[in-house]
Each structure stands twice: as structure tokens, then as C-alpha cells.
Amino acid sequence: xxxxxxxxxxxxxxxxxxxxxxxxxxxxxxxxxxxxxxxxxxxxxxxxxxxxxxxxxxxxxxxxxxxxxxxxxxxxxxxxxxxxxxxxxxxxxxxxxxxxxxxxxxxxxxxxxxxxxxxxxxxxxxxxxxxxxxxxxxxxxxxxxxxxxxxxxxxxxxxxxxxxxxxxxxxxxxxxxxxxxxxxxxxxxxxxxxxxxxxxxxxxxxxxxxxxxxxxxxxxxxxxxxxxxxxxxxxxxxxxxx
Numbered sequence: 001x002x003x004x005x006x007x008x009x010x011x012x013x014x015x016x017x018x019x020x021x022x023x024x025x026x027x028x029x030x031x032x033x034x035x036x037x038x039x040x041x042x043x044x045x046x047x048x049x050x051x052x053x054x055x056x057x058x059x060x061x062x063x064x065x066x067x068x069x070x071x072x073x074x075x076x077x078x079x080x081x082x083x084x085x086x087x088x089x090x091x092x093x094x095x096x097x098x099x100x101x102x103x104x105x106x107x108x109x110x111x112x113x114x115x116x117x118x119x120x121x122x123x124x125x126x127x128x129x130x131x132x133x134x135x136x137x138x139x140x141x142x143x144x145x146x147x148x149x150x151x152x153x154x155x156x157x158x159x160x161x162x163x164x165x166x167x168x169x170x171x172x173x174x175x176x177x178x179x180x181x182x183x184x185x186x187x188x189x190x191x192x193x194x195x196x197x198x199x200x201x202x203x204x205x206x207x208x209x210x211x212x213x214x215x216x217x218x219x220x221x222x223x224x225x226x227x228x229x230x231x232x233x234x235x236x237x238x239x240x241x242x
Contacts, residue, residue, distance in 0.1 A: 003191050003221045004095055010221070011099040011188040012092070013202075014109075015195025017224075019075070021088035022108055027074050029196070035074060050200070054163040067162055068152075075106060077152045085112035092193070093143065099135055099188070100145045101181070103199055105160055107153030109145060126150045126158065128180050148177040148201060167200040181205035182212075189218040192240075197222070210238060 003010045019026030027035070029049050036052040037045070040059070053067050060066035076083040089112040100109065113122035121142035123134040126149075134144035150160035161170060170176060182205040184190075197203060209217060221241045224231070235242040 003189060004097070007218075008189060009097050010191045011101065011184060012095075012097050013190050013192045013195055013197075014092075014100065014102040014104060015192070015197075016104060017194025017196075018088070019083075019104065019106065019108070020194070021086040022076075022083040022106075023086050024076065024083055026076060026083055026106065028194075032071075032074055036070075050162065050164045050167055054165060057163050057165070064159070064163075068160060071105060071160070071162060072152060075152075077106065083108065085109065090116055097191075098138065098143055099184075100143060101148055101184070102145065103147075103149045103195070103202070105147070105150065105152045107151060110153060113143070124151070124153075128176060131180075146177075148181065149199075161201070170201060171204070177201055178205055182209050185209045185220070186213050186217050190220040192220065192222040194224075195222070206238075 016026070016028045016032075019028060033047075033049050033052060036042075036049070036056065037047070040052060040055050042052065042055065053070075056070060057063065057067050072078065083106070085108040089108055093109065093112055093116060102109070107124070110122070110124050121139060122145070123130075123138065123142070124145040124147065125131050125134065126147040128146075131144060131146040138144055149162070150158055152160075159166075161167060170178060178201055181202055185206055186209050197206060217239065219239055219241060222235055224242065232242045
């Protein structure tokens, strides 16, 4: 609440946890990991989603399309059973902020925006150039959304970042969202919602910012249902109110 009421308006970063507010609820990263581990018969519980999706890709002769199809099915994408935005999506869009970043592939915020007063004042893209243009040209009441790992809705064949191959390619290029997110974390206050911040892109960008600009960044806020005091202490060490 204080992040929205005091100081400069924050940017919002939404992760898979927010998908639980969809109707019906979408799977979280934890849910996807559990499902894929069972399907691949992987016993090691420490293996993350990107690695498991890489195993799945390797099983299917290196096909990115197979990975995408698996994710589309598990995240209720398309068809008569597609999830709809819930009340929390509409409520969040009415808060005073202009920039929304997400690692989610769904278009629930797009659909929520089309049914509210934001219709005509909402843009969503996975392109950095388009996002920067949208964020500067949008009216005061408008909002610009960045799908930093791509999205199902933007184009039927547009790439998504999901496997370890994908993350390595993003890092190898030294281009794109790694640097962009780093700069935004330095200059904006962020509210992270339903997001652990542990995917490679954001984790790398965040700690790069801390190392390069420890005294020149705003405090951030992470909203999470956890009541674990260890997490509160952990994130406070990294300039995040938990």
C-alpha cells in the first residue's frame, strides 16, 4: 500500500502466482514442475522448470514447438476451456501505475484491460523497442505491458523463453530484457506480485543492479502469501520489503 501511496509511482512485476486469480486458476511454476517431473519420471525434486522443459525438448528431438504445446495445454490456452481474468486482474489494473512487466505467457491482463476503462489505453508486447515506445507515448491513464519471456497471444509462432537453451541464448546475446530490466530496477520502484524473482533473466538483472548501483536504487516490495520469517529476512538483505 505504501508503495502506491508515497513517492514515485511504482512499476508492477507479475509472476505465475497471480495466475491463481484466473477463472479457472492457472498452474503456478510449482504446479508445472510437479506435473512435468511426474511425466518425465524425474525423481530429483531440486530440478527447476527450465531444466525440466529442456529435458522435455530433448525427448522430442529438440522441438521448441513441443515445449510450447505442453505449456499451452497446462496453462489453459485457447479453446472453450481457456481461463478468464479474475477480479484481481481488474483490481490491479485500476491501481496507479503505468508499467507492468510479466514472465507469464497468458493474455489475461490484455482481456481484463479490454473490458474496463482501459480499453484503448493498453498495449502489450514482447519487443523492447515497442515497449519503450508504448511506455512513453501512452496517455497518463494508459498502461504498457512487457512480456519479457514472450507470450502465447502475441503471435502464433513468436518465441517464448522457457528452456535452459532459451535462457542461454538470451544471455549469450547480451541484448534485450537482461539489460532493460536491470535499468528499470535501478530507476523504478517495483512491486513484485506472485513472483519469486528466481528466473534467470530477472535474478541476473537484479543482482547486477545491486552490484553496480548499490546506493542508487529504490527499495522494492514483494507481495507473497508466505509467512516464513526467514524469507522476510532474506529479501531485506537485498533491498526488498517482503
